[in-house]
Amino acid sequence: MSAAAPRPAALAPGATLGVLGGGQLGRLFVQAAQRLGYRTVVFDPDPASPAGGVAHLHLAASFDDPQALDRMATLCDAVTLEFENVPAAAVERLAARRPVSPAASALAICQDRLLEKRHFAACGVPCAPHAAIEREADLAAVPDALLPGILKTARLGYDGKGQRSVPDRAALEQAWRALGAVPCVLEQRLPLAAEASVVVARGADGAMVHLPVMLNRHHEGILARTEVPAEPALGADLCAQAVAAAERVAASLDYVGVLCVEFFWLADGRLVANEMAPRPHNSGHFSVDACDSSQFDLQVRVLAGLPLAAPRLLASAVMLNLLGDLWFVPGSVKPGPREPDWAAALALPGVVLQLYGKAEPRPGRKMGHLTVTGDSLSQARAVAAEAASRLGLSVDG
Ligand SMILES: Nc1ncnc2c1ncn2[C@@H]1O[C@H](COP(=O)(O)OP(=O)(O)O)[C@@H](O)[C@H]1O
Ligand SMILES: [Mg+2]
Known part of the structure; x- marks a missing residue:
C-alpha cells in the first residue's frame, strides 16, 4: 500500500482568513469563519460593503492598488474570493505570497462563458448549442439552428445582465450592438x-x-x-x-x-x-x-x-x-x-x-x-x- 501524501498543516482557529469581495457571499463566509474562531479580513473598495461591516478588518481599497494587496497578504494566512471578476493580476499578486483558492487558472475559465463551455465539453458534460460572436464577421456565420436564441456577453454578466433575447436573425446584429459589440456567446433558447x-x-x-x-x-x-x-x-x-x-x-x-x-x-x-x-x-x-x-x-x-x-x-x-x-x-x-x-x-x-x-x-x-x-x-x-x-x-x- 502506498503512503498517502502528507496533508498540509491546517490553519488553527485564530489564524486570519481573507476574502476578496465584500458582498453578501463574503458576509456569509465571514460569519462562518468567525464561528470557527478565525479572524477575518475583507477586501472591497466599497466602504459600506455588507461583508466589510462584519469582518474584523475591512480594507476598502481598489483591486488594482498594489500596496493594499500587499497589506492583505501580510494580514491573511490564506485568501479566498466571493466574486469571480476579481482581476487576475490581483489574485496572482496575492498568490505569490499566500495560498489563494480557487486558483487564478480556474478563475480565468469561470470568467469567460466560452472557456466555461469548452471546459464542460472537455469533461463530457453537455451544454447548450452555441456559437462564439467575437467580431462582426461572426454574425453572418451563425447557424439557423441557434435561433431563437439568447445572446450573452462572454464576460461580466450576472443576474441576467449582459443578455439579450434574439428571436430571429434580423434581431441579432442589433442585440450584439446593444451589448456593446463585445465578445459574446449566442446560445440556442432551450425548452x-x-x-x-x-x-x-x-x-x-x-x-x-x-x-x-x-x-x-x-x-x-x-x-x-x-x-x-x-x-x-x-x-x-x-x-x-x-x-x-x-x-x-x-x-x-x-x-x-x-x-x-x-x-x-x-x-x-x-x-x-x-x-x-x-x-x-x-x-x-x-x-x-x-x-x-x-x-x-x-x-x-x-x-x-x-x-x-x-x-x-x-x-x-x-x-x-x-x-x-x-x-x-x-x-x-x-x-x-x-x-x-x-x-x-x-x-x-x-x-x-x-x-x-x-x-x-x-x-x-x-x-x-x-x-x-x-x-x-x-x-x-x-x-x-x-x-x-x-x-x-x-x-x-
Ligand atoms: N439557453 C437558454 N435557454 C433557456 N433559458 C436560458 C438559457 N440561458 C439562460 N436562460 C435563463 O436565464 C437565466 C440566467 O442565465 P445565465 O446564463 O445563468 O446568466 P447569469 O450569469 O445572469 O445567471 C437562466 O437561469 C435561465 O433561466
Ligand atoms: Mg446563472
Whole structure:
C-alpha cells in the first residue's frame, strides 16, 4: 500500500482568513469563519460593503492598488474570493505570497462563458448549442439552428445582465450592438423543464463533498427560489447525473474551493450544464439553516485545510430571495422605500430571515433571503407561500 501524501498543516482557529469581495457571499463566509474562531479580513473598495461591516478588518481599497494587496497578504494566512471578476493580476499578486483558492487558472475559465463551455465539453458534460460572436464577421456565420436564441456577453454578466433575447436573425446584429459589440456567446433558447444546481467543495487533497441538489426557479434572469431536496421533482437518477457532472468539472480543473454548477433540465429529459461559479452560490443559501455544514462552512474548511465531511440535510427547505423591489409598494403614488413587514413573516414557525445589511434597497438588488424549513417539502412550501403572501412577495407558484 502506498503512503498517502502528507496533508498540509491546517490553519488553527485564530489564524486570519481573507476574502476578496465584500458582498453578501463574503458576509456569509465571514460569519462562518468567525464561528470557527478565525479572524477575518475583507477586501472591497466599497466602504459600506455588507461583508466589510462584519469582518474584523475591512480594507476598502481598489483591486488594482498594489500596496493594499500587499497589506492583505501580510494580514491573511490564506485568501479566498466571493466574486469571480476579481482581476487576475490581483489574485496572482496575492498568490505569490499566500495560498489563494480557487486558483487564478480556474478563475480565468469561470470568467469567460466560452472557456466555461469548452471546459464542460472537455469533461463530457453537455451544454447548450452555441456559437462564439467575437467580431462582426461572426454574425453572418451563425447557424439557423441557434435561433431563437439568447445572446450573452462572454464576460461580466450576472443576474441576467449582459443578455439579450434574439428571436430571429434580423434581431441579432442589433442585440450584439446593444451589448456593446463585445465578445459574446449566442446560445440556442432551450425548452427548460426545470433548473438545478450543484455546489461541490474540493480540498487541496482532491477530496470532494457536495450539497444536496437544488431545484431553482428564476424570474427575469435572477434566482427567485430554491427548493431541496430536488429528488422528488427531478428523480434520483438525474440528481446523481448532476452531481457526477459537477464533480468531473471540479476535478478536471484540479479545483480547490467551493464551486457551483448550474444545470438545465430539458423537456426531453436531458441534463445540460448552463454555467459555473467559482464560489458559493445564491442557490446554496438554504444550507446555512437546513444543513449541518453550509456552503460557507465548506469554503472555510477548504481554505483552512480542515477535513470536508459530507453536509447532511437536516430538513426540507425553500429559500426565497428578497430583492429590493419588495421595499417599494406597487402602484403607490409616492413609491419611496418602506420596510417590509418582517414581523408578519417571522411569526411563522420554520422561517429564518437573513438580511445582508445593505442600506439602499433598489429594484433587482439582492437585499436578503428567507429560508423556510419543514418536516416535508410540502410543509416548507406551504409556509413559504404564506410568508411570501404576508410580505407581498410574488413567487409565481
Ligand atoms: N439557453 C437558454 N435557454 C433557456 N433559458 C436560458 C438559457 N440561458 C439562460 N436562460 C435563463 O436565464 C437565466 C440566467 O442565465 P445565465 O446564463 O445563468 O446568466 P447569469 O450569469 O445572469 O445567471 C437562466 O437561469 C435561465 O433561466
Ligand atoms: Mg446563472
